[in-house]
Amino acid sequence: MRIVLVCMPWQALEFPSLAIGILHERARRCRQPHEVKGLYAHVRWAEYLLERSGGRVTSKEYTAIANNGIFHGIGDWIFSPALYGVPEWNVEGYTQYLRGVGFDPSLPTELHRWTPDFIDTLADEVLAMEPDLVGFTSTFMQNVPSLALARVLKQRRPEVLTAMGGANCDGPQGAALHRNHPFLDFVVRGEGEQTFVDLLDALTEQGRLEAIPGLCWRDGKGVSRVNVERQGAFPMHDVPAPNYDDYFEQLGRSSVNGFIHPLLVLEGARGCWWGEKHHCTFCGLNGSMMKFRAKPPELIWEEMGRAIERYQTLDIIMVDNIIDMKYFKGLLPHVAASGWDLRIHYEVKSNLTREQIQTLKAAGVVHVQPGIENLSSRVLKLMRKGVSGSQNVQVLRDCEEHGLTVAWNLLYGFPGEEPRDYAGIIEQMPAMVHLQPPTGALRIALERFSPNFSDPSLGFGDHRPAAFYPFVYDLPEHELMDLAYLFDTVSLGLTGEAAAQLERAAARWKEAHANSELSYRESRGRIHLRDRREGWPEQDSVLASPFDVTLFHALQRPMSPAGLTERLQQAGLSVTAEDVSARLSDWKARGWVFEEGERFVALPTRANPQNVRVSISQLQEAQSR
Incomplete structure (x- = not known):
């Protein structure tokens, strides 16, 4: 079979797709050989924007939407006309919504009207590759762009099979996507490494669709069939090193190449070893598979070295939701001794010691996301973080001292928190302006798969799909309840002037940081x-x-x-x-x-x-x- 795996907007332009890179190599495990090609359509979209706007809409504008639009579905809404085959979709209502949440709707509205032409042009390119199957990976705002292209491909060439997987297809989300979009032949729920191989084998008469765990498929009448979810976590030692040849080749001849500094996206671990013990109440990022497992340090070091040499890139994003503590002795010292001038991003737990931060720094880690979330021990206990406020301040101080950039949000809105939990923190924020500030003080979102979502006793039992979903999808609310990842609910914890005071204090910290020592x-x-x-x-x-x-x-x-x-x-x-x-x-x-x-x-x-x-x-x- 000839397979085209597509990475749609709004993937970060500097990132190749880890999912496509892995599945490209996993296809080698099939019983029959297949030809696999990756198409990085998010780069194509950036090219299209640059050309159509006469240079006015650049990678900077693309990145602003990709980074800031997730919690309001901006990227998905932009592609909704292409999904529904109309010149525009819910423009009046959605632009009013954007103004209400503080976004200027002018650029999204302009791009909104360009997407049907872009999808038609992209479909020409895909069909010229003469695929038997086109697969899509979908995370955050890649849903509607992927669905839009799948619809046009199926409309033009019905015999081409379409498949979709990724974080947006986990659990009930995948089943909802499949039953509501008949142009999707297959949806993979959960981890796809084995399901993808089993699907390709079944399509070449080496297996039965109904026997593949985690697969949504259609029977002879086109009715959606949902198989049981796959049990157990896919072993990390069987996850191949990703193949990014197509990304670097396509970026190398792209008109936006000069605007993009590519990074290597690598993966050492999945799941969360802390979440297995104490699932943070607000976090839904691990989806339905929390179990922590990691590649052996020597294996990830070997993969890292090969990728650096093959792609001549020294900037690395480790997408692990939390670092394997074994890497502090088994991996990072090897990286430090390599002599490569690396720049690495890692997600860590915030109770790091100064010695561990020194180890990260020596290995070339320059950016960490330590999950600080708050500086009040009582609130941190409410969210099950397992650290204290003073520990979080210590890690901010030690990272500042060692030159590590820290990404963190100051989250509030937890059931049971009170203004007194923040009074002392706000009072002392002026003393910490020399330390790296939070992005802002933000009310927690209600995310699918989080304890706040699944456990009504925590106070968020009354919820509904976030307000932007009805502007994006032509679906009834009961279907959106299964498809959505973000939900609107009652505001608990800090509210009113107390919340505004915290937000102002965080903003002042951010403003003062650059001039403080x-x-x-x-x-x-x-x-x-x-x-x-x-x-x-x-x-x-x-x-x-x-x-x-x-x-x-x-x-x-x-x-x-x-x-x-x-x-x-x-x-x-x-x-x-x-x-x-x-x-x-x-x-x-x-x-x-x-x-x-x-x-x-x-x-x-x-x-x-x-x-x-x-x-x-x-x-x-x-x-x-």
């Missing part, structure tokens, strides 16, 4: 503090007494006043609990320590000559010379 250096047994935080007096201070120096060192990790007193006494210092409490109170007033949950942690970062902060005024002055 609170650092220290040690010399001859003394600690020299340099304070250049926005909103604080410019000040240089010296800690010289054994009491102050020992206390400062002890505060590199969160500790209680009682624990600090004991630590200082063990060091031979004659101090009382009152002495320690008085000093902590003074240092908190100066913004040198963070206090939360009866724990204190130091805020200054060790001075790093490579991390130079220049104020906006200094930069403007330099540019004017």
Whole structure:
């Protein structure tokens, strides 16, 4: 069979598709040989936008929609005319919705009217490849673009088979997509590595469709049939290294090549070892398969090395939802010793030690997503994060010190949280402006597969598909209930002015960060503090007494006043609990320590000559010379 696997918008332009790369190689496990080709249509869409707009709509505008449109379905709505075969679809209602949530609808509305022509042009390209089967991978806003192309392909050449898989097809979502879109011949629910192979074998008379777990298919009358879901997690040692030849070849001759810096997308692990024990209440990212499993460190290192050499790319995105802790000894030291000047992204848990952060840095990890989510220990407990607020501040400090960029959101809206949980946090945010701020303070979304969604006792039992879905799909609400990933529900926890106060405080932190520094250096047994935080007096201070120096060192990790007193006494210092409490109170007033949950942690970062902060005024002055 000749198979074309398509990656539709709104995949990030700099990312090849991991799913296509893996399935390209998994097809080799079939009983008969197949010809597999990947088509990176998200790059084609960027080319189309650039040409049709006369250079006005670039990869920057594409990326803005891809990054910011998920929670409002912008990318899906843009392609809805192509799905329904009309010039435009629900324009008045949806543009009103976008204005209501703070988005300018002008660009989405313009692109909306271009998509039928783009899909027709893309269908020409796909059909010219003479495929027997066209497969789509769908995550987040790839649903409607994929459905639109599948409809046109089936309309023009009914004998071409269409199949769809990916995160948007997990559980009831996949069944809903299949039964409501008759131009989809097959939908794969859950992990597709084995189901895809079994499907290709069945299509070449090497198996029966009804016997393939995880497959949706159609009987002789075109009726949707939904097989039982596949049981058990697919073993990671059987997941092949992805083949990205088609992506790099197509990008290399693309008109948008000069705008895109490609990255390698690699996978060492699936599932979440923390979620297996304590599923964070708001998180639905692991879908129906939480079980954690990882490739052996030596295998992922071998795959990483081959990919770097083959594609001559040093920027790597590890898509693991959480790093395998074995990699700190079995993988990262090998990467550090390689001599490659890598730039790696990893998702980690936020209770990392300073030594673990040093290991990440040495291996070339420059960007981490540690799942900080909040700085209140009580709220973190409500969401089952398994860390404290002071631990989260410590990891922010240590990542800042080692030059690691941290991506995090300050989430609120958890049942049981109260304004008092945030009062102390908001009060101390000005002291932390030198540390990397959250993207913003955001109310949690209700996601399918999260405990908040599946467990009504948590308070979100009354929910409905998010407000944008009826503008995107021509489906009744009961079908959208199965198809949707995001849901609207009652606002719990922080509301009104209390929520607005938190959002304003986070915004001020974000604004002040670039011009702020609170650092220290040690010399001859003394600690020299340099304070250049926005909103604080410019000040240089010296800690010289054994009491102050020992206390400062002890505060590199969160500790209680009682624990600090004991630590200082063990060091031979004659101090009382009152002495320690008085000093902590003074240092908190100066913004040198963070206090939360009866724990204190130091805020200054060790001075790093490579991390130079220049104020906006200094930069403007330099540019004017």
